[in-house]
Amino acid sequence: MVTSELDNTLEDWERQVDELVRGISQITSLVEIEAIRVTWLGRRGRLTLLAREISPRIRALGALDPDTQRRAGTKLNTWKDAVTAAIEARKIKLDRAALTARLAGERADVTLPVLSGGAGHIHPISQTIDEIIAIFGEMGFAVAEGPHIEEDFYNFTALNIPPEHPARQEHDTFYLPEREDGSRLVLRTHTSPVQIRTMLARKPPLRIIVPGRTFRCDHDATHSPMFHQVEGLVIDRATHMGHLKGCLIEFCRAFFGVDDLPVRFRPSYFPFTEPSAEVDIGCLREGGQLKIGAGADWLEILGSGMVHPRVLLNCGIDPAEYQGFAFGMGIERVAMLKYGIPDLRIFYESDLRWLRHYGFVPLDVPSLVRGPLPAGAMP
Numbered sequence: 001m002v003t004s005e006l007d008n009t010l011e012d013w014e015r016q017v018d019e020l021v022r023g024i025s026q027i028t029s030l031v032e033i034e035a036i037r038v039t040w041l042g043r044r045g046r047l048t049l050l051a052r053e054i055s056p057r058i059r060a061l062g063a064l065d066p067d068t069q070r071r072a073g074t075k076l077n078t079w080k081d082a083v084t085a086a087i088e089a090r091k092i093k094l095d096r097a098a099l100t101a102r103l104a105g106e107r108a109d110v111t112l113p114v115l116s117g118g119a120g121h122i123h124p125i126s127q128t129i130d131e132i133i134a135i136f137g138e139m140g141f142a143v144a145e146g147p148h149i150e151e152d153f154y155n156f157t158a159l160n161i162p163p164e165h166p167a168r169q170e171h172d173t174f175y176l177p178e179r180e181d182g183s184r185l186v187l188r189t190h191t192s193p194v195q196i197r198t199m200l201a202r203k204p205p206l207r208i209i210v211p212g213r214t215f216r217c218d219h220d221a222t223h224s225p226m227f228h229q230v231e232g233l234v235i236d237r238a239t240h241m242g243h244l245k246g247c248l249i250e251f252c253r254a255f256f257g258v259d260d261l262p263v264r265f266r267p268s269y270f271p272f273t274e275p276s277a278e279v280d281i282g283c284l285r286e287g288g289q290l291k292i293g294a295g296a297d298w299l300e301i302l303g304s305g306m307v308h309p310r311v312l313l314n315c316g317i318d319p320a321e322y323q324g325f326a327f328g329m330g331i332e333r334v335a336m337l338k339y340g341i342p343d344l345r346i347f348y349e350s351d352l353r354w355l356r357h358y359g360f361v362p363l364d365v366p367s368l369v370r371g372p373l374p375a376g377a378m379p
């Protein structure tokens with residue numbers, strides 16, 4: 001009978017599939033498993049072909065009762081699932097075994113001494129910038145940045161240094177070639193253009209510091225054509241000279257780590273501030289050594305002043321409503337003073353011996369929170 005003929009075929013296949021599934025669980029090679037997958041489940045695999053073969057036959061055997069038909073279809077699906085599952089299960093087992101074997105081979109002896117000498121160092125300039133940011137960050141300043149190649153307007157004119165102003169000569173500016181309209185871009189000679197960019201872009205109150213590269217056509221033991229400055233700007237309704245002094249005294253003492261560091265404000269001139277003051281810190285020069293702190297001498301480290309009303313107007317800020325202060329300092333200069341680095345040129349020579357000596361440990365991130373916690377304090 002046709003039904004029993006089909007039954008025989010199905011029984012035969014059932015046996016083969018059972019054997020196959022049992023066989024798969026014994027296989028030890030991933031290549032062999034893949035070969036079995038292709039032979040049985042691939043596009044021209046045995047079960048795939050069987051499906052193709054059975055279905056027309058089922059159709060031809062019109063006499064076959066619907067139950068038998070359904071049984072044949074179901075069986076085929078069950079076999080495919082069984083073979084697929086057996087292959088997957090075996091693959092996972094073999095993968096895991098391979099990983100375990102690899103890990104066992106690669107076991108590290110954590111009791112061996114650490115290999116030293118591989119760690120890099122943080123350059124003193126980067127370290128000093130991070131320290132300055134940490135201190136002003138605590139005071140609520142945000143960090144701002146601006147382009148190194150700058151429009152004349154931001155670097156000079158808006159800062160109350162019009163063309164022909166003598167201050168332009170003092171800046172030893174690097175000019176780029178003339179553009180079609182006759183104007184020339186400059187390599188910024190200070191970080192002050194970022195004051196202008198910030199005031200034009202944002203409404204007061206403002207409290208920013210701007211660490212970054214600056215450029216002047218100058219080269220000797222204390223000057224480099226590329227150097228770094230950090231600019232500060234505070235604008236608010238009632239900001240006054242007392243805030244300027246308090247802020248900068250606090251900064252100098254925190255930066256040099258001397259709580260009673262003498263700080264002096266000396267009248268000065270900058271076109272973009274009025275009044276202007278240069279800031280000196282106390283020091284002692286003795287036997288060729290320089291000691292920062294109380295002493296007979298002074299060291300200049302900062303330029304500062306109340307933002308000139310004309311600069312505020314240039315940025316669309318009403319000087320009758322707002323005022324503020326600004327300051328700028330050379331990062332190399334304060335780094336040299338703090339870390340006793342005698343020559344500025346060495347900063348850029350990429351001398352590894354120097355960097356190993358003066359560099360900083362990468363994970364020693366500057367912060368104002370240092371030292372042991374008080375007993376009982378939560379970390």
Ligand code: PHE
Nearest residue numbers: 190192270303304326327328
């Ligand atoms: N831009 C000045 C300089 O480079 C420093 C400065 C900034 C002075 C802000 C006063 C206020 O010399």
